[in-house]
Amino acid sequence: MTAGTEKRERGIQRLREHCRRTGWRLTPQREAVYRAVAASDSHPDADTLYRQVRRGMPGLSRDTVYRVLANLEQRGLVQRIDTPDSRYRFDAAVAPHGHFVCEQCGCILDVPDVGAPDMKSVPDGVGEVHSGRVVWSGLCRGCADAGRTGEARKRQ
Incomplete structure (x- = not known):
């Protein structure tokens, strides 16, 4: 298996x-x-x-x-x-982890070992925080490399 x-x-x-x-x-x-x-x-x-x-x-x-x-x-x-x-995209992996979203091709990559967001960064007075998610955006390696070589990647 x-x-x-x-x-x-x-x-x-x-x-x-x-x-x-x-x-x-x-x-x-x-x-x-x-x-x-x-x-x-x-x-x-x-x-x-x-x-x-x-x-x-x-x-x-x-x-x-x-x-x-x-x-x-x-x-x-x-x-x-x-x-x-x-x-909206969906993930069956519900254990704490973050995601990286490529702004060019749209791929989403799991980022392991990301704990809960730093609760110290939550502004005072917003209420009671129960959970948080971490999502980064930018260019994936393939799109960043393609940009350096002048090749465009197709959006998924």
């Missing part, structure tokens, strides 16, 4: 355990959308997931995919990543 397959299977087990513990019904649509998120390292957006999952479930609606993603996020099973182009 590869590391990626093992990671996905742990995620599916986490999903199943959450469903057993909370009584949330694990429908084929929910499992298929979750599997698609967990299978991807590219942090897909909802429309990409819809097209991918629909291949195996032709009756699946776009609205169902959006609802499933919102429920998975609300339950802490996936995280939503805000991007500069305003398309």
Whole structure:
């Protein structure tokens, strides 16, 4: 079993355990959308997931995919990543880590070992902070190298 397959299977087990513990019904649509998120390292957006999952479930609606993603996020099973182009992308890796978003090609890379944001940097009087996310933006190595050599990278 590869590391990626093992990671996905742990995620599916986490999903199943959450469903057993909370009584949330694990429908084929929910499992298929979750599997698609967990299978991807590219942090897909909802429309990409819809097209991918629909291949195996032709009756699946776009609205169902959006609802499933919102429920998975609300339950802490996936995280939503805000991007500069305003398309939400999704990640099944929910352990604390940051993300780097390339402003040119749109790729999203995981940045491991990033703890919670420094709570000292939160302005006084904003309220009670429960969580935070770290997202960097700039040019990925490929785009930065292509810029130095005059080659343009295609946006994903």
